[in-house]
Amino acid sequence: MGSSSGQVSGFDLSFKILLIGDSGVGKSSLLVSFISSSVEDLSPTIGVDFKIKQLTVGGKRLKLTIWDTAGQERFRALTSSYYRNAQGIILVYDVTRRETFTNLSDVWAKEVDLYRTNKDCVKMLVGNKVDIESEGVVSREEGMALAKEHGCTFLECSAKTRQNVEKCFEELALKIMEVPSLLEEGSTAVKRNILKQKQENQAPPSRSNGGCCSS
Numbered sequence: 584m585g586s587s588s589g590q591v592s593g594f595d596l597s598f599k600i601l602l603i604g605d606s607g608v609g610k611s612s613l614l615v616s617f618i619s620s621s622v623e624d625l626s627p628t629i630g631v632d633f634k635i636k637q638l639t640v641g642g643k644r645l646k647l648t649i650w651d652t653a654g655q656e657r658f659r660a661l662t663s664s665y666y667r668n669a670q671g672i673i674l675v676y677d678v679t680r681r682e683t684f685t686n687l688s689d690v691w692a693k694e695v696d697l698y699r700t701n702k703d704c705v706k707m708l709v710g711n712k713v714d715i716e717s718e719g720v721v722s723r724e725e726g727m728a729l730a731k732e733h734g735c736t737f738l739e740c741s742a743k744t745r746q747n748v749e750k751c752f753e754e755l756a757l758k759i760m761e762v763p764s765l766l767e768e769g770s771t772a773v774k775r776n777i778l779k780q781k782q783e784n785q786a787p788p789s790r791s792n793g794g795c796c797s798s
Contacts, residue, residue, distance in 0.1 A: 593637065593644065593646075594637055594644040594645060594646040594773060595643045595644045595645070595770070595773065596643055596644075596645050596646070596760070596766070596769035596770055596772075596773060597645070597646040597647075597648070597769055597772035597773050597776070598645060598646070598647055598648070598670045598671060598756065598759055598765075598769050598772075599648050599650065599668055599669045599670055599671075600647055600648070600649045600650065600669065600670065600671040600672070600673065600752070600755065601649075601650045601652070601665065601666065601669045601671070601672045601673065602614060602649065602650065602651045602652065602673050602675060603652055603672060603673070603674055603675070603691050603694070603695070604674055604675035604676055604683065604686075604687065604691060605676070605677070605680075605682070605683040605686050607677065607680075607683075608675045608676055608677040608680075608683050608711055608712075609675065609677060609711040609712060609742045610651050610652070610675050611632070611651050612711075612742035612743070613673075613675065613709070613711060613740070613742045613748060613751070614634055614649055614651050615742075616742045616743075616745050616748045617636060617649075617748050617749060617751075617752055618634050618636050618649075632650075632651045633648055633649060633650040633651065634648075634649050634651070635647065635648050635649075636649065636752070638752075638753070638756075640753050640756045640757055640760070641756075641757055641760055643760065645756055645769075646773075647752065647756065649752075650665060650669075652665060663698045665698075666694075666695070666698035666699050666700065667700050668700055668701065668768070669699060669700075669701065669704055670701065670704055670705065670759045670765045670768060670769065671704060671705045671706075671707065671755045671756070671758075671759050672695055672699070672704055672705070672706050672707070673706075673707045673709055673751065673755065674687050674691050674692065674695070674706065674707070674708050674709065674733075674735065675709045675711055676708075676709075676710055676711070676721065676726075677710075677711055677712050678710045678711065678712050678713055678715075678719045678720065678721045678726075678739065679712055679715050679718040679719055679720060679721075680720070681720050681721055684710075684721045684725070684726075684729070687708070687729065687733075688729065688732075688733075692733050701764075701765070701768075703762050703764050703765055704765070705736070705755060705758045705759050705762065705765070706733065706734060706735040706736075707735055707736045707737070707738065707751065707754070707755050707758075708726060708729060708730040708733070708735040708736070708737045708738075709737075709738050709739070709740055709751055710723070710726045710737075710738075710739040710740070711739075711740055711741065711742055712741060712742075712743070713739045713740065713741050713746065714741040714743050714744045714746070723739060726739065736754060736755070736758060738750065738751050738754065
């Protein structure tokens with residue numbers, strides 16, 4: 584029993600982070616690169632996938648639940664529930680494909696404003712695939728300008744070489760921790776988790792024993 588409570592208190596804050604953007608910009612690759620330090624060629628995400636990563640940022644032990652969505656239109660029905668209670672949103676485009684950049688303004692930023700339940704949630708704009716410099720069509724300056732326009736922080740990275748991948752998630756976490764309401768939510772999630780574990784650990788023995796003996 585001691586071990587399970589040890590795991591529960593293994594983190595101080597719990598945050599929900601979303602990865603959004605067109606299909607093929609490298610959202611899943613960013614996530615896999617961050618989680619596992621290996622980079623694979625991944626097939627498109629079907630619907631929604633999420634991964635959990637624990638890390639220490641700014642002296643706090645964080646549990647990040649990172650949701651990765653399919654960029655295709657036919658999965659958009661999942662949208663509103665997916666945005667609920669997210670503290671951080673990473674908008675990803677591919678620096679070698681201008682339409683993925685344009686769509687951030689035309690589609691994704693509008694969707695964020697429409698569906699996010701948390702007005703304080705932190706947004707980050709990420710230009711992926713900077714390792715393919717010869718084919719880059721969206722300049723860093725354009726990325727910075729769009730980020731400023733939409734109130735996002737900005738980073739360029741490469742899921743392939745892992746350049747700036749960890750920095751992307753760590754900077755987002757630090758920004759979230761600077762917002763009092765989000766910090767409060769992050770610690771509330773941990774408290775709820777501990778409470779739930781306690782209740783599970785203290786389930787009345789008589790009933791469960793009675794159940795198994797009488798059967």
